[in-house]
Amino acid sequence: MAIIYPHIEDSNLTHYIPPEGEYTLFESEEDYAKRVREWGLSSAREVKKEFWYKGKTYQRLVTIKAYQTYGSNNTINILVIEFQDGHLSCIYPDYLKDMQSGNFGKESRINSTEAEELSAASVPLTEKPRVESIEKTVSQPAPKSSAPKIQKTKEPEIQLPTDKVHFTATVKQFALSWNHFNEENDEVVVLEQVQIVQEEPINIDFAWCSHSKTLKKLELQPGEQLEFDGKIVKKKLPAGKEVEEEYLLDVPVPFKVNNPSKIVKK
Template sequence: MAETPAETKDLVHYIEPKGDFIAFSDEEDYLAKGLEWKLFTARSVKKELVYKSGSHQEKVKLAGYEQYGNGLDTIVVEFENGRQSCIHPAYLKEMQSSSFGKELLSGPVASIALTGVEQEVKEKATEDLGELIKAPKTEPKKEKPKSKKKEAIPKLDLPTDKVHFRATVKEFTAKMNHFTGEEDEVVLLENVKVTTEPELVIGDAWCGYSKTLKKVELVEGDSLEFDGKVIEKKYNKEIRYKVNNPSKLVKSTEA
């Protein structure tokens, strides 16, 4: 007989995220984090994983993650009922094993959710807080304004068609392609501006270092004009936009 919501509501110990968490920016970001946590492979990307608690299990989706520094991530998963819960990547990975939880079937549900690495994360956070409390007090200093979280940069209303650009070559570098496992050559651009009406300032952007670009024999500091299409696809946290298929490249005298 299938379990009803009333029968299952107490079978999962939810550890809800505190405030906002980091959502995946795109499929490439989802793939990179999933590979980092070893939840799946590049050839077998999973959109759903299994969450196990005692005799109960159900499918969950990865909603995002929280970061606490020193490379420590806590995954935020979303259940079929829409509720979210935090879990350590290694613990979620263990849950994907067919043998996981068999030795825990007789234990209380609440204690199961906090065993192993989940408990270690909480204990480590408590220890760190204790060290801060024990730290010697220093002489009072002038109060400084509380630092505010950086406001999210509003998304640009990007043109959907191919447009004309002006930009400056900032740097030649590489970006890991998680699908091929190899690095792709890329060009970082600055002062990127759409000059087709309506004009739009993009700022920093990037593009693949294609054969078309190599023929122009670019060097850092070159000012360019070209046609292309801009999309939202980040190179890193600061560079959020990519120029696709640049063509009709001309070195210009203006930035």
């Protein structure tokens, strides 16, 4: 049975994530229709113009006003939605798609804190923070050190493939990550000894993915080795709130695997 929500158009229950920086308006009705279909938000001949934005106890009508693109190849899309009271907020297309389901709130395809990083995603991933130079006046020159300077060598950044690739990995543990929209922790799977299998393999220490229905059916256990297909992105695992000891992490997990499929236990 679907959840019945009171209709609230002006609600202080909504957590807004206003867009930062420039966003792209649709060029035409045809451009709008094309992109909405690409995001999987409408398949009808007459493309939908209004969508439901749902919380735990309410739902509100929104329209898609614009969008922002990020990443080196502009492959990451974030929608700028407008509420009927004029408020603007950001949301991932898949999450807005989930909200159109009558079962939303019971189990969502996006279980792993996509929303918590939206505010960080408002800054283009290719943009570096500005550092202002400050001139300091010193009355006496600082004494020169006789010790030789040691230059630290920075490890080259891993060039992640943008397409779906094949992986091998080992289940390290399960962890909890805070989902800002649901206001609760979501369980995720932490992987170690992750390798992207290709002509020149890429080794990654740790990655994480949502503990989806597909993964739950496999009844994974720490130490099990896996093979699967998926896409990998640079996205740090956000910490959960009030996490029990068995879910605590002792390492940073900087990469996320999206939509793992064709999963095989070794």
